[in-house]
Amino acid sequence: MARLLVVEDDETIGTVLDSSLRAHGHEVSWTRTGRGALAAAAGHDPDLVLLDLGLPDLDGVEVCRRLRVQLPGAVLVVLTARTDEMDVVVGLEAGADDYLTKPLRLDELRARIRAHLRRGGPASSSRGTVELGALFLDLAGRRVTVAGAEVSLRAREFDLLARLAADAGHAVSRETLMSDVWDVNWFGSTKTLDMHIAALRRHLGATGARGLPEIVTLRGHGYRLDPPT
Structure with a gap:
């Protein structure tokens, strides 16, 4: 934001x-x-x-x-x-x-x-950060930490998480994610999006931390990153 x-x-x-x-x-x-x-x-x-x-x-x-x-x-x-x-x-x-x-x-x-x-x-910029519960994104430094511990993500995984976090709580369509994270002229299979979502869930889940946002699948539309309650 x-x-x-x-x-x-x-x-x-x-x-x-x-x-x-x-x-x-x-x-x-x-x-x-x-x-x-x-x-x-x-x-x-x-x-x-x-x-x-x-x-x-x-x-x-x-x-x-x-x-x-x-x-x-x-x-x-x-x-x-x-x-x-x-x-x-x-x-x-x-x-x-x-x-x-x-x-x-x-x-x-x-x-x-x-x-x-x-x-x-x-x-x-140096002030580009996002904090959602235990999840903290340093956009300028391209770092992700969960409860203070750094989580290693690949470049596209980081970009995807940052894109979802930019509209946390709001539905983001598959088309928008492919255009924003990959390329506006992407013509390949969107299966790569599902693979990156699965990888993000594994990385975040492996921390075992509480208070993490949830990546919700919206069938027939896309995904939504829900802030922790």
Whole structure:
């Protein structure tokens, strides 16, 4: 999960983004102005910023430029209702990593967020950690510990566990796991996914520790990592 900053002056859109992203486990700070965005960026150090370019107080492109200076390691995604290609180009040149046009599709937005965080957000930074009961993942160091003892995983096993942990408590389809962990253009058998799931269960089960999350099979869909109760 990550710290997200939403900069959106439209009350309806902002409310939808705030509730949807929180429902998926993210820590969300929502502000409606450019000045609020600059203040929030300084105070909350977000991993990813969703920035509407049409702000009421400051030019969105200038806010983007200043956020890039303030947050050199964060992902900046601009949201725009503008259809002119030049506006998008200017936003990207100001430091944005990506853009989405309104009206937004929430599934696409969440997929983009996951992809960016995987490639350049907290998963690759020193603060990228996940803790679920006795299970602790150090994403930057690619280490897994259970009750303080390190567990040795192969590269794909680690990536799969990290991907499930990113949406702990939520169903993740087989197609999404294959695309995110292996490759978007994977054409081979998905049996390899089942083999890696089985290996993860063996590795975690072999520790004998209590308070571990459970990898639940969802027949006909995929898997879910349930946090310990």
